[in-house]
Amino acid sequence: MLAVWRVGGSEQRDSGRMAELISEDLIQDDIARFSARYEVSGSDAFLAAEMDALGSDYQANGYTTMAQAMALGRVLDLEPGQRLVDVGAGCGWPGLHLAKTFGCHVISVDVVDEGTAASRDRAIIDGIAGRSWSIQASATLLPLRPRSVDAVVHSDVMC
């Protein structure tokens, strides 16, 4: 089962422009931009803004709210023992929260090193380090065996 929060107007964009958008140079620019963002997104002011906007405090800056994250967990019917993959997890939102709330395992995947490091640290704080893994990888080359997970979330991220 997979649930995706898809944001943007890409369906209306032409394929030539999209090919340009996902060029390797741009992806590297995005990684650099997110690295810089994650370096400051844990500050008190950013976390306070995130709490007001999303209801979360996972250094997120997208659009998946707490209510939507909980809805994802219910749609995916997450249960203890299941494996959830959060593709493009950033610093762990919403995958870590879903694991904490629904008792499942979570594999947080992101291409940005600062994000996976923050996700690992947050899993310890949330008390779920024993059932949480943070992997630095691209969504196009996930280091996972076929059929090795039960659910996937993917929200507000590069593809």
Added chain:
Amino acid sequence: MAPDERRKANKLGPTAVAVPTSYPSLLVTAGFDDAVATDVTAEYRATQQRWIDATERQRPGIVAAIGEPEYADRVLRRRGTLDAIDAGLLARFLYTARR
């Protein structure tokens, strides 16, 4: 979408989100079926407005972290995104699918 509208959507949409084709077709290619799309654009707009309000409330701390020029750019971008949502150039969907 007219070329100038497309340029505006590209500029104001999430820069880290890009796919070379439609999302439903990607799901099919990946082996998922029974995809259901739910339009959550209204929540998207509300969340963007909350981000703007919250960012302005936290202005001193955020400016201290990233500087005034970057702060101004971020607020300007979020306001532009809000305008693009209102103009129908940007939308948000929840897709659920099984395989």
